[in-house]
Amino acid sequence: MSEPALPFLPFALPEIGEEEIAEVVDSLRSGWVTTGPKARRFEADFAAFLGDAGLHCVAVNSATAGLHLALEALGIGPGDEVITTTHTFTATAEVVRYLGADVKLVDIDPATLNIHPAAVEATITPRTKAIIPVHYAGLAANMPALLALAKQHGLKVVEDAAHALPTTSAGRLVGTLDSDATVFSFYANKTITTGEGGMLVTRDAALAKRAQVMRLHGMNRDAFDRFTATVPSWYYEIVAPGFKYNLTDIAAALGLHQLKRLPAFQQKREQLAARYNKGLRGLPVILPPPPAPGDTHAWHLYVLRLADGAPIGRDALIEALYAAGIGCSVHYIPLHLQPYWRERYGLQAAMFPHSQHAYEQMLSLPLYTRMTDADVDRVLAVLHRLLG
Numbered sequence: 001m002s003e004p005a006l007p008f009l010p011f012a013l014p015e016i017g018e019e020e021i022a023e024v025v026d027s028l029r030s031g032w033v034t035t036g037p038k039a040r041r042f043e044a045d046f047a048a049f050l051g052d053a054g055l056h057c058v059a060v061n062s063a064t065a066g067l068h069l070a071l072e073a074l075g076i077g078p079g080d081e082v083i084t085t086t087h088t089f090t091a092t093a094e095v096v097r098y099l100g101a102d103v104k105l106v107d108i109d110p111a112t113l114n115i116h117p118a119a120v121e122a123t124i125t126p127r128t129k130a131i132i133p134v135h136y137a138g139l140a141a142n143m144p145a146l147l148a149l150a151k152q153h154g155l156k157v158v159e160d161a162a163h164a165l166p167t168t169s170a171g172r173l174v175g176t177l178d179s180d181a182t183v184f185s186f187y188a189n190k191t192i193t194t195g196e197g198g199m200l201v202t203r204d205a206a207l208a209k210r211a212q213v214m215r216l217h218g219m220n221r222d223a224f225d226r227f228t229a230t231v232p233s234w235y236y237e238i239v240a241p242g243f244k245y246n247l248t249d250i251a252a253a254l255g256l257h258q259l260k261r262l263p264a265f266q267q268k269r270e271q272l273a274a275r276y277n278k279g280l281r282g283l284p285v286i287l288p289p290p291p292a293p294g295d296t297h298a299w300h301l302y303v304l305r306l307a308d309g310a311p312i313g314r315d316a317l318i319e320a321l322y323a324a325g326i327g328c329s330v331h332y333i334p335l336h337l338q339p340y341w342r343e344r345y346g347l348q349a350a351m352f353p354h355s356q357h358a359y360e361q362m363l364s365l366p367l368y369t370r371m372t373d374a375d376v377d378r379v380l381a382v383l384h385r386l387l388g
């Protein structure tokens, strides 16, 4: 008789508690289910969390929407080029195409797996308008170098911070750096979730205003300002063909409590990552790069790379982990391998050697707050059996 199989350990799970559930039910009972007081409170709480009075927070229904709105507000359009990393999810780049601009994909730093500032610099042309760094896995991209390049060449910077809550760069929280805008994701598997949702953060009042108008049909209620105090509540003006990107109060209800729990979530993620780091010592693997001393890694992902010469290949390792009841993933199949990006820009793997090599060797292990130490140890035991 074989032992009873352990339940499947999924790759990711959200942690939704009774407070979130009660807050959602409160929204449902209140009759206010779409954007309203809770979405506004979530924006205010998010700004308070970032702790910088100069910031504007604009809640949206996804990070993809937030990235689109940020680039739109910055005037990115046909004829422009925007530089980003090939080692990301397609959302980072697709928003550039929404606006008719072109994407210039560049390679990563093999140590950090983040966009390589030297590769960015080599790709800048007179048509370049913006850079979109991604804080891959929750580790800050080299923002001092990227912001210096942007300043030198007059480029905008929009941070894709989908993995980066809470991440710091040189002691400052991502969201409070000197970029033009930063966009967080609250997708189901991110460090906090609203099911679907995102937050656009900026110091630029005009950018925030444009994003607020464009997230809801290009509707401007401040048109009231032109009238005197007795403007009717039904009045609005359409100033552009906007989008439908507003965050509902049902989603914001989740976000209000997820944000309160973020410090505890972060502590748990750090503890799980440390347990993996310790338990993987001695195996033929490359551990995830640590944050700079004193900085915070959000540990959205725990990305392991097989060392050259490991006794099993990446694909077979993932299959064996699945057979042992453990879910894994790969972040990411680089954009240069995806048919749309490859064909549109004539890309080849040899143009992105670091991303390509990392991709072939990498897998993301389960890492989420509902995991126990025993869950981590179970993953470690299988890895020791397969790689030891």
Ligand SMILES: *Cc1c(COP(=O)(O)O)cnc(C)c1O
Pocket (backbone or CB within 6 Å): 061, 062, 063, 064, 065, 088, 089, 091, 092, 134, 160, 162, 163, 184, 185, 186, 187, 196, 197, 198
């Ligand atoms: C999840 C993710 C996004 C998209 O976030 P959504 O909220 O699902 O739109 C964008 N970029 C990266 C790197 C992501 O991981």
